[in-house]
Amino acid sequence: MYRADDGGDGLEEPDPHRPPCVLLVEDDDGDALLVTELLADAEIEVELRRARSVAEAAADLELGRVDCVVVDLGLPDAVGLDAVEQLRRSSQRHPVPPALVVLTGHSSVDRGVEAVAAGADDYLVKGETGPDLLARSLRYALQRRRSAAEQRTLYRSKVRAAETARLERALLPKPVVDDPAVSVMVGYLPGGNGLLGGDFFDTVQRPDGSVLSVIGDVAGHGPDEAALGATLRTAWRTLVVTGTPAEEILGRLERVLLTERPSPEIFVTLCQLAVSADRDAVDVYLAGHLAPMILTGPVGDVRCAEIVPTARGRALGIPVPGGWTGQRVTTDGPFAILTYTDGLVESAIDGVPRSGPGPGAERIGVPGLRGLVQDELDAGGIVGVVERVLRRVRALHGGPLVDDAAMLVVGWTGASDVLGERSSTLADSEEWAR
Numbered sequence: 001m002y003r004a005d006d007g008g009d010g011l012e013e014p015d016p017h018r019p020p021c022v023l024l025v026e027d028d029d030g031d032a033l034l035v036t037e038l039l040a041d042a043e044i045e046v047e048l049r050r051a052r053s054v055a056e057a058a059a060d061l062e063l064g065r066v067d068c069v070v071v072d073l074g075l076p077d078a079v080g081l082d083a084v085e086q087l088r089r090s091s092q093r094h095p096v097p098p099a100l101v102v103l104t105g106h107s108s109v110d111r112g113v114e115a116v117a118a119g120a121d122d123y124l125v126k127g128e129t130g131p132d133l134l135a136r137s138l139r140y141a142l143q144r145r146r147s148a149a150e151q152r153t154l155y156r157s158k159v160r161a162a163e164t165a166r167l168e169r170a171l172l173p174k175p176v177v178d179d180p181a182v183s184v185m186v187g188y189l190p191g192g193n194g195l196l197g198g199d200f201f202d203t204v205q206r207p208d209g210s211v212l213s214v215i216g217d218v219a220g221h222g223p224d225e226a227a228l229g230a231t232l233r234t235a236w237r238t239l240v241v242t243g244t245p246a247e248e249i250l251g252r253l254e255r256v257l258l259t260e261r262p263s264p265e266i267f268v269t270l271c272q273l274a275v276s277a278d279r280d281a282v283d284v285y286l287a288g289h290l291a292p293m294i295l296t297g298p299v300g301d302v303r304c305a306e307i308v309p310t311a312r313g314r315a316l317g318i319p320v321p322g323g324w325t326g327q328r329v330t331t332d333g334p335f336a337i338l339t340y341t342d343g344l345v346e347s348a349i350d351g352v353p354r355s356g357p358g359p360g361a362e363r364i365g366v367p368g369l370r371g372l373v374q375d376e377l378d379a380g381g382i383v384g385v386v387e388r389v390l391r392r393v394r395a396l397h398g399g400p401l402v403d404d405a406a407m408l409v410v411g412w413t414g415a416s417d418v419l420g421e422r423s424s425t426l427a428d429s430e431e432w433a434r
Contacts, residue, residue: 018047019046019047020047020067020068020138021046021049021068022039022067023068023069024036024051024070025050025051025056025069025072025087026072027052027053027075031072032050035070042131044139046138049066052076054075054077054086057071057090061091062090066091067099067142067145068099068101068141068142068145069101071100073111074105080111081114084115085118088100100120101121101123102115102116102123103124103126112124112125121140121144122137124137173201174424175202176237176241177204177211179211179412180420181413181415181418182211182410182411183421184203184421185385185408185409185422187387187407187426188425188426189390189394189401190404191221191400191402191405197218197221198218198221198228199216199217199341199405200215200217200229200232201213202233203408204241206240210276210277211274212272212274212275213273213337213339214233214236215289215340215406216232217268217269217406218232225266228257228260228261228262232253232257235253236249239252239253246283247324247325249272249285250285250313250323251324257316258317267317268315269287270287270288270289270316271289271292271339273337275410279412282329283326283327284309284326284328285326286309286313287314287316287324288316289315290340290342290366291308292307292337292338293337293338294335294338295338295373295411296333296334297334300381302381304373304377306366307327309327334411334412334413335411335412336410338407338408340405340406340407340408341404343401344389344393345364346363346403347396347402348363348397369389372393373389386409386425387425389407390405390407390425393405
């Protein structure tokens, strides 16, 4: 059976729940009536529209959804392959170009074969086509069209995933640290479908021996936020290597943010660490960011504790008064400071894969994250702790996180002859699937 339709209302994606739309391009009223009757007798439901020339068909294709074009090879304004080529060009603006079936006369079967070789999906001979053959031809053409569309979508998805992975790896900076007793462990877990996010981090050792680290989170998720995060990380490293005092870096970094952000509502939370050259103190600068944790104790009995913030400053880019003051944390012997972004603590706990936390879903939270870190320290020590914690968080969430998550651990082994741990983990879905 078929349903007539007078026109479309703009290009749109194919809807699998709607009958396919067939555009019949035929100038002969008798042949058009024959095709209409064959469709009525065939066991296939379609929406049928008609055009009397290639120009009229091209205009129809510009206006609405068309799944299949059935075209006569002998039209007033186009003959043979010229009609096929013109209709192919006219359908390129569609998200998925329509299938194409050509109609030929008894004496032009060879043209039908040539049309298939030129890109048509099938051809039918007038006078030899019954309801079953017409229905089968349309089904074949539509299925071939769907298969081609699925292949294109799959290919684009693979290309996009590969490009995203390359960009993400490019955004993982290599720490510039000469002291072999300093540990630097970083990990990044992109949220959602693996698109780039705005989390960034870096670590640099200055000529005087002090070590500065930063972890930040640009509000939002996507390529724009990732680009801004990369810009801020580069600006932060530039400020550090040019000798800017630690207490002045955040203010100058905010100037870069105000200049580079795409819209005025974008803000950045950030935690900066400044480890003294003699390793007996760490200054913690918080710009609207979560407070870090400190890992202390001998190998085999490392303890994790939250650092209670006493000098939290505002987020960068927020138009309210206030600056940033360092909070000094004294250290005695081996230590490590663990910083992270909120994607970790805002992850839900239920083990059910989904796109976002539902109403009332329990989240990991800061105490929960501290407990996970302590469990992993007890089970496997500090080596590889970042990757193990990221895996635990994603397992508790039940799949990819909603938001990006980053973790940075910077520490000191306590002796020059004990090497620090250096690791970098990009925990994307493809890598972890292996």
